[in-house]
Amino acid sequence: VTFRSKLFWLFTLALAVSVGLIAAGVTVVTRQAFEQMYAQHTDALVAQFQREFEQRKQDVARRVQMITDDEATVRMAIALNQPQADVSAYVNVATGDSKSHQLDFLDFVGSDGSIISSAENPERFGYKLDWLTQPEDWPSLGAFLMKVNTQEGPAVGLIAVSTVRVGDKDLYVVGGERLGKNFLASLVLPVGMRALLYLNLDPTFQAVNLIDQSGPVVEGDRFASFIESETRHPAAQIFKVVSGPDPANTEEFHVLPLMGRQKELLGVLLVGSSQQEMVAIEHRIRTLAEGVVAIGLLISLLLSWWGAARVTRPVRKLAAVAREVSKGNWKARVDERGGGEIGQLARAFNQMTQQLSEQREHLVQAERVAAWRELARRLAHELKNPLFPLQTTVENLQHAKDKSPAQFEEVFRESTGILLAEIENLEKIIGRFSDFARMPQPELSSVNLNDIVRGVVKLFEAQFSAVGRPPITSEFHLAEDLPSIQADAALLHRALENLILNAMDAMPAGGVLMLRTNREKAEVHLEVSDTGTGLAPEECERLFTPYYTTKQHGTGLGLAVVQSVISDHGGRISVESEMGVGTSFHIYLPLKPTARPAVTPPVAETREAVGAQKA
Numbered sequence: 121v122t123f124r125s126k127l128f129w130l131f132t133l134a135l136a137v138s139v140g141l142i143a144a145g146v147t148v149v150t151r152q153a154f155e156q157m158y159a160q161h162t163d164a165l166v167a168q169f170q171r172e173f174e175q176r177k178q179d180v181a182r183r184v185q186m187i188t189d190d191e192a193t194v195r196m197a198i199a200l201n202q203p204q205a206d207v208s209a210y211v212n213v214a215t216g217d218s219k220s221h222q223l224d225f226l227d228f229v230g231s232d233g234s235i236i237s238s239a240e241n242p243e244r245f246g247y248k249l250d251w252l253t254q255p256e257d258w259p260s261l262g263a264f265l266m267k268v269n270t271q272e273g274p275a276v277g278l279i280a281v282s283t284v285r286v287g288d289k290d291l292y293v294v295g296g297e298r299l300g301k302n303f304l305a306s307l308v309l310p311v312g313m314r315a316l317l318y319l320n321l322d323p324t325f326q327a328v329n330l331i332d333q334s335g336p337v338v339e340g341d342r343f344a345s346f347i348e349s350e351t352r353h354p355a356a357q358i359f360k361v362v363s364g365p366d367p368a369n370t371e372e373f374h375v376l377p378l379m380g381r382q383k384e385l386l387g388v389l390l391v392g393s394s395q396q397e398m399v400a401i402e403h404r405i406r407t408l409a410e411g412v413v414a415i416g417l418l419i420s421l422l423l424s425w426w427g428a429a430r431v432t433r434p435v436r437k438l439a440a441v442a443r444e445v446s447k448g449n450w451k452a453r454v455d456e457r458g459g460g461e462i463g464q465l466a467r468a469f470n471q472m473t474q475q476l477s478e479q480r481e482h483l484v485q486a487e488r489v490a491a492w493r494e495l496a497r498r499l500a501h502e503l504k505n506p507l508f509p510l511q512t513t514v515e516n517l518q519h520a521k522d523k524s525p526a527q528f529e530e531v532f533r534e535s536t537g538i539l540l541a542e543i544e545n546l547e548k549i550i551g552r553f554s555d556f557a558r559m560p561q562p563e564l565s566s567v568n569l570n571d572i573v574r575g576v577v578k579l580f581e582a583q584f585s586a587v588g589r590p591p592i593t594s595e596f597h598l599a600e601d602l603p604s605i606q607a608d609a610a611l612l613h614r615a616l617e618n619l620i621l622n623a624m625d626a627m628p629a630g631g632v633l634m635l636r637t638n639r640e641k642a643e644v645h646l647e648v649s650d651t652g653t654g655l656a657p658e659e660c661e662r663l664f665t666p667y668y669t670t671k672q673h674g675t676g677l678g679l680a681v682v683q684s685v686i687s688d689h690g691g692r693i694s695v696e697s698e699m700g701v702g703t704s705f706h707i708y709l710p711l712k713p714t715a716r717p718a719v720t721p722p723v724a725e726t727r728e729a730v731g732a733q734k735a
């Protein structure tokens with residue numbers, strides 16, 4: 121995962137979470153506010169209904185009282201009190217009076233409870249109303265709800281009763297208003313709310329009995345279960361009517377039972393508030409949040425681009441320069457502009473590279489000086505040995521010529537022999553120096569190290585088991601899947617020869633020579649071990665110094681040559697040894713030598729090389 125995409129997801133997540141939280145919070149608060157508002161509206165509406173209802177009751181009672189107090193009514197009561205009074209003469213009185221007093225229902229009823237005149241149902245003339253003759257204090261009762269039988273069928277009315285007493289007989293005046301859509305129309309409703317009325321006229325739920333201010337409610341059947349439960353247990357309660365999957369169509373209803381004189385359920389008032397507005401606002405909040413998240417996504421995309429550019433680009437540049445430096449370009453530098461941690465890093469990096477390159481320069485110079493000194497010392501030492509006999513021989517010659525010319529001839533012959541021998545010795549020394557100096561550069565070709573190992577050991581096999589010599593056995597642990605390497609076979613051959621010669625010298629009493637090869641990542645590893653005398657730690661340190669030898673006829677150049685060959689191949693050599701146990705040389709060669717490392721003269725120590733003394 122790149123830094124850029126990490127940054128992007130981080131920004132996006134932070135934004136989405138915060139926007140989500142805000143949106144959820146706002147939604148909850150809004151919903152609460154709406155619910156509170158609806159509750160207030162509903163309460164207000166119920167209170168309004170009750171006020172209106174009370175006023176209507178009084179109004180109805182007042183109008184019925186007005187009819188009762190009317191002169192014509194009193195006269196009718198007196199006339200009806202006469203013996204053989206003609207009751208049929210008053211059949212149509214109620215119709216006229218109901219119109220003039222705007223009452224939906226009006227009945228004049230005799231003292232025995234039989235109807236004299238009925239506005240809503242003239243055919244009921246003579247019909248007995250038993251409930252009316254029950255002892256009841258009608259004036260203090262006021263208006264009440266009642267089921268009324270009209271010509272068109274049953275209805276619910278707000279009814280008031282009053283009486284005219286003449287002698288010991290009463291004339292009952294029963295009048296009232298129909299409870300229906302007109303009544304609902306008189307209620308003032310806030311937006312998003314409606315009032316419904318269910319008239320409980322039939323034993324089971326009938327959709328036609330559920331009305332609003334314009335008539336029967338559409339899809340009234342949806343209310344069936346609620347209203348049926350209300351008719352079974354009349355009580356004020358709340359229920360939700362869900363229609364369809366859209367929550368916007370859900371309506372919440374507050375139910376109020378309307379009871380009659382005998383506590384019978386005559387109607388149900390339903391005050392409903394639609395959730396539409398709330399759902400619409402929630403929807404708008406959600407859309408807004410989605411929009412904000414979308415815009416935020418875009419912004420976080422830009423931000424992550426920008427942030428990544430600011431952070432990763434300099435880091436990548438730094439990495440590229442670091443690679444340059446590791447390849448050997450010590451002049452490579454990072455752009456130091458820009459503040460903050462990145463700038464600091466760049467400055468620190470440049471400083472480090474600068475210091476490293478200076479230190480390296482010092483080291484190279486010091487090494488070079490040390491190498492020249494060592495060479496000069498060696499040369500002086502090597503030349504001193506043959507020079508001394510040269511000088512004494514010449515002096516002898518001079519002496520002989522001056523003192524004993526007779527013997528001169530003999531001394532001359534002897535001396536020139538010595539001189540020639542010493543000059544030859546000098547030539548040998550110079551030859552060795554120039555040999556070492558003329559180490560050829562490797563000519564690379566694809567070679568198999570295992571083949572070289574086998575080839576070299578084969579050359580020595582005769583010597584390993586020579587008669588009169590303690591035997592040396594060779595042991596091979598060669599990796600069969602060893603990859604070929606780019607190397608100079610002849611030089612590797614020479615190096616391996618030197619190592620095996622040393623091993624043989626280290627095992628005068630015989631032993632085991634072990635050769636092991638294996639692959640290690642991008643290198644091949646060659647191990648040459650013997651079970652010889654071994655080396656002390658301080659000896660290990662100077663082993664590779666040219667002319668370091670502990671052997672009487674050794675040159676001390678063998679390991680110097682090995683090291684020079686390995687280093688020319690871009691490889692490295694190390695030694696592991698224990699006194700009396702044996703010595704192991706480890707050589708690591710790259711599969712393919714990279715650009716030649718800067719040539720440094722063989723590392724040499726400035727202190728005296730002990731073993732270089734020769735006879």
Ligand SMILES: Nc1ncnc2c1ncn2[C@@H]1O[C@H](COP(=O)(O)OP(=O)(O)OP(=O)(O)O)[C@@H](O)[C@H]1O
Nearest residue numbers: 622623626668669670671674675676677678679703
């Ligand atoms: N396998 C070994 N076991 C013990 N000592 C060793 C081994 N290889 C090298 N040495 C020590 O390191 C010294 C240096 O070895 P190097 O091959 O450079 O020179 P040399 O063997 O002494 O001389 P030359 O190689 O000319 O015969 C040796 O004199 C010897 O003391």
Ligand SMILES: [Mg+2]
Nearest residue numbers: 621622678679
């Ligand atoms: Mg040697």
